[in-house]
Amino acid sequence: MSDKNTLIESAAELEDIQMQIVELLDSAMAIIRKTDIPQIATRAQSYWCAHIKIALFNNSGYLGRSMCTFEDTIQEIYSQIEKLDAKDDQ
Known part of the structure; x- marks a missing residue:
């Protein structure tokens, strides 16, 4: 298993990537809306x-859910950090 600092860095990097994906998705939709063709948008x-949004977040605002979201993966890493913290406290 990775050390705590590696896990913390990994979770933070994944959160940054998650936000970048959201920003790029918003940019893509803005470009599509500029076509002024409503049915395409x-x-x-x-x-x-x-x-994409359903795969990224547990609460995407859409009906349905991915079996394992990007957010779930980040939370799993944080759970491992908590386990390491609990082990250190013993």
């Missing part, structure tokens, strides 16, 4: 954009 928002 609606379809993108309803399908691939929704799939």
Whole structure:
């Protein structure tokens, strides 16, 4: 198992990547909206954009959930950190 500092750094890096993905997704949707073709924007928002958001977060605002989200992975790492903390406290 990795040491605590590696786990903390990994979780922080993953959170940064998660936010970058959200920013890029928002940028992509803004570009699509600039086409001024509503059905393209609606379809993108309803399908691939929704799939990406559902894969990123537990509370994506969409109906449905991924079996293991990006957020779940980050939380698993934090759980390992907590286990190491508890072990250190003993």
